[in-house]
Amino acid sequence: MTEDRYQKAMRNIANAFATPQDIADASDLSAREKIELLRQWEFDLRQLQVASEEGMTSGKADGTATTLRAVHLLLERFGARKGEKAAVNKAGG
Numbered sequence: 172m173t174e175d176r177y178q179k180a181m182r183n184i185a186n187a188f189a190t191p192q193d194i195a196d197a198s199d200l201s202a203r204e205k206i207e208l209l210r211q212w213e214f215d216l217r218q219l220q221v222a223s224e225e226g227m228t229s230g231k232a233d234g235t236a237t238t239l240r241a242v243h244l245l246l247e248r249f250g251a252r253k254g255e256k257a258a259v260n261k262a263g264g
Contacts, residue, residue: 184212191241
């Protein structure tokens with residue numbers, strides 16, 4: 172993946188990849204890059220959950236929880252979640 176494309180993906184993961192599995196399947200990404208992209212997607216999804224909880228979204232059922240679970244499973248597969256404590260809140264803090 173070119174640096175330019177990687178940076179674009181970091182700014183808006185969901186526009187660059189349709190599913191978390193697409194990141195895992197990308198042959199042009201290193202394991203480190205995949206982990207970074209998945210962590211960024213996790214952060215974005217947590218922010219969506221917080222916004223939804225505060226009534227700042229359209230209220231559509233968009234599969235945020237399902238996508239977040241897929242991200243977590245892939246992070247575990249890449250060894251990125253071993254030993255990590257659960258987030259105190261949805262924003263990851």
